[in-house]
Amino acid sequence: MKKIAVDAMGGDHAPKAIVEGVNQALAIFSDIEIQLYGDEAKIKHYLTATERVSIIHTDEKINSDDEPAKAIRRKKNASMVLAARAVKEGRADAVLSAGNTGALLAAGLFVVGRIKGIERPGLLSTLPTVDGQGFDMLDLGANAENTASHLHQYAVLGSFYAENVRGIAKPRVGLLNNGTEESKGDPLRKETYALLLAEDSIHFVGNVEARELLNGVADVIVADGFTGNAVLKTVEGTAMSIMGQLKSAIEKGGWKAKIGYLFMKDALRSLKKTLDYSDAGGAVLFGLNAPVVKAHGSSDAKSIFSTIKQVRTMLDSQVVKKSVEKFSIKEDSQ
Amino acid sequence: MKKIAVDAMGGDHAPKAIVEGVNQALAIFSDIEIQLYGDEAKIKHYLTATERVSIIHTDEKINSDDEPAKAIRRKKNASMVLAARAVKEGRADAVLSAGNTGALLAAGLFVVGRIKGIERPGLLSTLPTVDGQGFDMLDLGANAENTASHLHQYAVLGSFYAENVRGIAKPRVGLLNNGTEESKGDPLRKETYALLLAEDSIHFVGNVEARELLNGVADVIVADGFTGNAVLKTVEGTAMSIMGQLKSAIEKGGWKAKIGYLFMKDALRSLKKTLDYSDAGGAVLFGLNAPVVKAHGSSDAKSIFSTIKQVRTMLDSQVVKKSVEKFSIKEDSQ
Numbered sequence: 001m002k003k004i005a006v007d008a009m010g011g012d013h014a015p016k017a018i019v020e021g022v023n024q025a026l027a028i029f030s031d032i033e034i035q036l037y038g039d040e041a042k043i044k045h046y047l048t049a050t051e052r053v054s055i056i057h058t059d060e061k062i063n064s065d066d067e068p069a070k071a072i073r074r075k076k077n078a079s080m081v082l083a084a085r086a087v088k089e090g091r092a093d094a095v096l097s098a099g100n101t102g103a104l105l106a107a108g109l110f111v112v113g114r115i116k117g118i119e120r121p122g123l124l125s126t127l128p129t130v131d132g133q134g135f136d137m138l139d140l141g142a143n144a145e146n147t148a149s150h151l152h153q154y155a156v157l158g159s160f161y162a163e164n165v166r167g168i169a170k171p172r173v174g175l176l177n178n179g180t181e182e183s184k185g186d187p188l189r190k191e192t193y194a195l196l197l198a199e200d201s202i203h204f205v206g207n208v209e210a211r212e213l214l215n216g217v218a219d220v221i222v223a224d225g226f227t228g229n230a231v232l233k234t235v236e237g238t239a240m241s242i243m244g245q246l247k248s249a250i251e252k253g254g255w256k257a258k259i260g261y262l263f264m265k266d267a268l269r270s271l272k273k274t275l276d277y278s279d280a281g282g283a284v285l286f287g288l289n290a291p292v293v294k295a296h297g298s299s300d301a302k303s304i305f306s307t308i309k310q311v312r313t314m315l316d317s318q319v320v321k322k323s324v325e326k327f328s329i330k331e332d333s334q
Numbered sequence: 335m336k337k338i339a340v341d342a343m344g345g346d347h348a349p350k351a352i353v354e355g356v357n358q359a360l361a362i363f364s365d366i367e368i369q370l371y372g373d374e375a376k377i378k379h380y381l382t383a384t385e386r387v388s389i390i391h392t393d394e395k396i397n398s399d400d401e402p403a404k405a406i407r408r409k410k411n412a413s414m415v416l417a418a419r420a421v422k423e424g425r426a427d428a429v430l431s432a433g434n435t436g437a438l439l440a441a442g443l444f445v446v447g448r449i450k451g452i453e454r455p456g457l458l459s460t461l462p463t464v465d466g467q468g469f470d471m472l473d474l475g476a477n478a479e480n481t482a483s484h485l486h487q488y489a490v491l492g493s494f495y496a497e498n499v500r501g502i503a504k505p506r507v508g509l510l511n512n513g514t515e516e517s518k519g520d521p522l523r524k525e526t527y528a529l530l531l532a533e534d535s536i537h538f539v540g541n542v543e544a545r546e547l548l549n550g551v552a553d554v555i556v557a558d559g560f561t562g563n564a565v566l567k568t569v570e571g572t573a574m575s576i577m578g579q580l581k582s583a584i585e586k587g588g589w590k591a592k593i594g595y596l597f598m599k600d601a602l603r604s605l606k607k608t609l610d611y612s613d614a615g616g617a618v619l620f621g622l623n624a625p626v627v628k629a630h631g632s633s634d635a636k637s638i639f640s641t642i643k644q645v646r647t648m649l650d651s652q653v654v655k656k657s658v659e660k661f662s663i664k665e666d667s668q
Contacts, residue, residue, distance in 0.1 A: 130575050130578060130579055141512055144512060144518075144519055144520040144523075145520040145521070176564065178475055178478060178559075178560055178563045178564065184478075185478055185560070186478040186479040186560055187479070189478075189560075209567055210563075210564045210565075210566075210567035210568040210571060211567040211568070211570055211571035211574075212571060213568070213571060214571055214572060214575040215571070215575065225512075226512055226519070226520055226523075226561065227560065227561050227564050229512045229544075230510065230512065230544045230561050230564060230565050230568075231544075231564050231565070231568050233543055233544035233545040234544040234545070234547070234564075234565050234568040234569055234572070235568055235572050236545055237544060237545035237546060237547055237548055237549070238548060238568070238569050238572040238573055238576075239572055239576060240545075241464050241548040241549065242572075242573060242576050242577075242605070242609070243576075244464060245464055245605050245608055245609075246580075246601075246602075246605055249601040249602065249604050249605045250598065250601050252601070252604075253598065253600060253601030253604070256597045256598070256600065256601075257597065257598050257600065257601040259594075259597045260593075260594045260595065260596065260597025260598030260599075260601070261594065261597075261598060262594070263590045263591065263593045263594025263595075263597065264584065264587065264590070264591050264594030264595060264598060265594075266587060266590065266591065267580075267583040267584050267586070267587030267590075267591040267594070268580075268583065270583050270586075270587070271576070271579050271580055271583045274579055275576070275579075
């Protein structure tokens with residue numbers, strides 16, 4: 001039985017969306033057990049009770065505007081902190097929250113703890129590509145600064161994730177750079193390039209430009225946290241702006257545009273579906289001793305379900321355990 | 335009379351698109367004089383001769399795959415190099431090319447030369463916002479690495495550009511960062527934040543996230559060249575992917591989608607127009623002794639016309655001259 005600790009109080013639609021997502025997951029996956037941390041009365045209101053779900057009551061929670069590290073230290077009984085502690089103490093195998101990202105990163109680092117040999121865990125998400133395959137990118141902003149050695153670890157971790165969780169044989173790993181030639185980039189990129197080229201355990205395909213990301217140029221993209229964060233937010237912002245503009249073009253376009261929209265509805269919906277990668281689950285703080293997964297703050301029940309499914313796959317594939325082994329071997333051999 | 339040196343041989347559609355854009359500009363602006371550098375016979379084939387245009391023949395040109403610095407050094411008679419030299423030697427006031435970006439940057443730095451006091455010229459472009467106003471961003475990749483002092487200069491230069499060339503009073507200057515709070519970012523961002531806060535000549539509005547760029551959150555966005563390059567290419571790649579997906583959704587959507595498209599055509603065209611910022615001209619290597627402007631490689635006659643218009647505005651507003659004064663005062667007072 002896979003035990004997943006869920007912060008029921010994090011996210012814009014908590015606890016309703018969280019609990020409803022949990023209901024769906026429990027109904028479909030018979031090999032998971034869920035611990036819900038939060039306000040018992042509110043949780044009960046939405047919960048379909050089974051013998052595989054329990055509620056651990058707490059009044060405290062971390063708010064979206066709380067200062068992350070401080071919140072983790074001071075709010076010792078917050079739902080997110082209790083969920084992380086359950087993993088730390090072996091009562092759960094993974095933790096999931098749709099709450100304050102910074103606080104979950106802090107809880108991951110300080111409560112769940114790093115894999116021995118991993119210097120700086122990175123935030124990994126699966127992003128959409130036009131062919132529907134998607135790609136994994138890290139670090140998306142767990143760190144403001146990274147060294148080449150961190151990026152080297154992200155390449156190995158990302159490749160592990162793509163292979164074990166997404167089932168991609170020999171994932172193509174690319175380094176985000178300002179040009180495709182080997183000589184491109186700042187010293188950080190040049191140093192990383194050399195490390196990735198020498199890393200036998202991954203299939204390194206070289207430098208990749210941001211323009212090509214959504215075209216599926218690689219299965220795993222390695223970036224420093226600052227650039228990765230900027231690229232992720234640019235993809236989101238650009239997609240939202242264009243979809244918003246499309247909507248306003250239809251609204252301002254008079255009767256012709258409106259009739260056109262009625263006919264095109266299905267086609268537009270399929271476009272939206274390609275862009276929507278909430279099916280791929282949440283963002284993983286990867287490099288920790290257990291899966292710590294952040295669902296989007298605006299998650300609905302369906303996204304929470306997808307994120308639980310993702311956590312289940314991570315546990316099933318033992319991707320964290322394999323990472324622990326990989327990096328402990330590396331440490332020993334050094 | 336404003337004298338503009340134009341590389342007639344650079345770009346995917348050279349010399350046709352270049353010369354036709356020049357024809358349009360000469361017909362509309364009576365205060366410009368154009369020098370066309372390149373293959374005389376080919377240029378003549380498209381040129382509408384006037385007394386304000388001259389051809390300086392050369393057989394040599396820089397190719398898109400030439401190694402930039404090497405090409406500038408070795409191909410001394412390339413159309414781009416001759417155009418840059420005309421500026422250096424006072425025979426022209428500005429240079430425009432749609433050719434090899436790296437080579438134009440090198441020609442700008444090594445032939446035209448930096449403004450005294452400017453450490454590292456930055457690449458600036460006007461990008462689209464949903465309200466149609468656009469924003470200026472730099473550095474978009476002239477440098478792979480920048481210091482806080484460079485970013486400080488970009489803020490001043492960008493503000494100068496927005497005010498003088500785009501006519502924006504008191505441009506709002508934002509620093510691209512991984513969060514909006516003052517405390518966010520790596521050491522480079524924190525140091526830059528302090529410098530911009532203390533800079534009286536600009537209207538600094540604080541940190542800006544990449545998600546908000548197209549929403550018009552600021553008139554000028556300051557970034558290091560590596561991140562700026564990644565963000566620019568992500569905007570381009572995401573927009574192209576979505577428009578491509580929209581097209582394929584229509585194609586695959588059967589007769590309903592096709593009828594819908596016929597009705598929605600105008601609305602979709604207006605969407606495309608908002609996203610198309612070629613009207614704003616080309617990318618300026620800003621911080622040099624004269625306007626050095628790169629038109630997009632795929633430029634058609636209309637884009638070349640827009641870029642000439644932009645160069646004319648730069649000369650008219652004396653934005654470079656004002657920058658020279660600003661930075662020479664700074665140097666003296668230090």
